Amino acid sequence: MSRVLIIGAGGVGGVVTHKCAQATDVFTDICLASRTMAKCDRIARQLKRPIQTARVDADVPANVVRLIRRFKPDVVVNVALPYQDLSIMEACLATGTDYLDTANYEPPEKAKFEYRWQWAFRKRYEKAGLMALLGCGFDPGVSNVFCAYARKHCFDEIHTVDILDCNAGSHGHPFATNFNPEINIREISQRGKYWESGAWHDTAPLSVHQTFDFPDIGPREMYLMYHEELESLVRNIKGLRRIRFWMTFGEQYLTYLRVLQNVGLTRIDPVDYEGHKVVPLKFLKNLLPEPSSLGPNYTGKTNIGCLIEGLKNGRRRRVYLYNVCDHAACYREVKAQAISYTTGVPAAIGAILMVNKVWRRAGVHNVEEFDPDPFMEQLTRRGLPWVVREPRRGEYRIR
Ligand SMILES: NC(=O)c1ccc[n+]([C@@H]2O[C@H](COP(=O)([O-])OP(=O)(O)OC[C@H]3O[C@@H](n4cnc5c(N)ncnc54)[C@H](OP(=O)(O)O)[C@@H]3O)[C@@H](O)[C@H]2O)c1
Numbered sequence: 001m002s003r004v005l006i007i008g009a010g011g012v013g014g015v016v017t018h019k020c021a022q023a024t025d026v027f028t029d030i031c032l033a034s035r036t037m038a039k040c041d042r043i044a045r046q047l048k049r050p051i052q053t054a055r056v057d058a059d060v061p062a063n064v065v066r067l068i069r070r071f072k073p074d075v076v077v078n079v080a081l082p083y084q085d086l087s088i089m090e091a092c093l094a095t096g097t098d099y100l101d102t103a104n105y106e107p108p109e110k111a112k113f114e115y116r117w118q119w120a121f122r123k124r125y126e127k128a129g130l131m132a133l134l135g136c137g138f139d140p141g142v143s144n145v146f147c148a149y150a151r152k153h154c155f156d157e158i159h160t161v162d163i164l165d166c167n168a169g170s171h172g173h174p175f176a177t178n179f180n181p182e183i184n185i186r187e188i189s190q191r192g193k194y195w196e197s198g199a200w201h202d203t204a205p206l207s208v209h210q211t212f213d214f215p216d217i218g219p220r221e222m223y224l225m226y227h228e229e230l231e232s233l234v235r236n237i238k239g240l241r242r243i244r245f246w247m248t249f250g251e252q253y254l255t256y257l258r259v260l261q262n263v264g265l266t267r268i269d270p271v272d273y274e275g276h277k278v279v280p281l282k283f284l285k286n287l288l289p290e291p292s293s294l295g296p297n298y299t300g301k302t303n304i305g306c307l308i309e310g311l312k313n314g315r316r317r318r319v320y321l322y323n324v325c326d327h328a329a330c331y332r333e334v335k336a337q338a339i340s341y342t343t344g345v346p347a348a349i350g351a352i353l354m355v356n357k358v359w360r361r362a363g364v365h366n367v368e369e370f371d372p373d374p375f376m377e378q379l380t381r382r383g384l385p386w387v388v389r390e391p392r393r394g395e396y397r398i399r
Contacts, residue, residue: 001028002355005073005097007058007088008080009034011179011291011336012102012137014043015344016077016351018334019382021047026352031071033058034080039292046335058084064091073097074355077347081180082106082113089121089132098130100350102137102343103183104228111186111268115231115366122364132364136350137343138304138323139165139245140229141367142379145346146306146321146386147237148372154319154388155310159241161233162307162398166248168217169300169327169338173289175256178339182285185266188257193226194244195234206254210399212246214303215387216324222246232366260284291340298327298337305387307398320396321388323379333383342384349378 004027006016013034020027032040033054040053056067058080068076068091078088078101085105092099106113118134125132135141143163151158167178177184192203208224227245234243260266265284270277305322323342330341350367353359359370367375379386 002074003029004075004351005031005071006077007033009039009043011340012079012343014292015334015336015340016079016347017043019345019348021049023352033067058088061087061090064088065094068095068097075351077351083108093124093128098354099132100136102347111190113228119364126363129362131360131362133350134366136347136367138346139163141346143306144229144368145372145375147233148368149376150308150319155312157239158237158308158310160309161243163245164305166214166217166220166303169298171294172297176289176294179291181288182281189266190226192224196242217301217303220248222248236368295331295335295337301326302338318391320391323384323386345382345384
């Protein structure tokens, strides 16, 4: 029986806490810690069993060390912001504790996320006999597991992967982001990037798009973006010829985003305002709805999956693996919308597999390095059933 420390009491943190609390056969003790104590206590009050809560500023490793020494977790689940990844990884090393997160580090002053800062911890984690599991949400996370499953069960060679992320839900706000607004807008406004024939190719932000007919949802416009799992999958799926990531956006969302960009509200450099330094995007974040507040009126579904092509027994094959998740059903179960749910459930599953030693290897690892089968089994059991289908000729085509 194990102890889990969850850091970050936002939309995703709420779901991880609910799901760990449901796993009574795995976690005897749970602590939820975050910058704002009231948010931890609000989530704790939603649960059927008692948990501990704590206040922590995880930007400072010494604060996290103190908390870990007091609570003594077997694993720390970091669902605060990517800015805290390195300080929490340091604290885990200092205390001999395993680590898991859902988003890779990016420096606050530059909107550029890469694994290199976290992969640099490899030798130290290996030497300490500790494990860090990176990017264990949905995408990254389940998208990587789907690729590992396809590699194990469906293909002899994987040639192309398209990761397709569709949110066809409606929250009733004119403009809101489904996960942390600051991190989300930094990601979406970056240049697009995909990998083909051994090289990375750049595109202007959201300039490449096409319509795709999503199962259970229907046709939606999806846009090519750079996403962090592309970096690890290019390394770990041998023989890959091309990998791309696509996300759907509605016209209204894109119009708001353009206006915010044009008036300078998405800038991440400090500007002088009446003698104070203000980062416009941080200010904007404070005006926008919190992801954890979107649930009550959210309707519609998400569909996130991987369309994969390659060879099996010498013949060309296409396989589409995906999950469909319903916003309102998530809210009924854990008081959260589907984006928080699809991220929080895999994070809880990763933690369960780690403490049960099903996925346990010293070092710093990405999800696709492990056997996908136990994870896929847990996905169905813990609320994210998946579909694997072989499209007919002409069905689910992508250019
Ligand atoms: N892989 C995936 O599929 C996926 C998908 C969606 C999101 N994510 C990641 O999941 C994470 C959480 O997203 P979210 O939507 O839950 O965001 P959120 O609602 O904004 O929650 C973030 C939480 O982290 C806390 N926090 C921020 N700085 C902190 C610090 N220095 N010390 C302690 N706590 C701190 C915040 O505290 P305050 O409330 O005090 O600000 C907030 O409670 C993000 O890293 C996001 O990128 C991953």
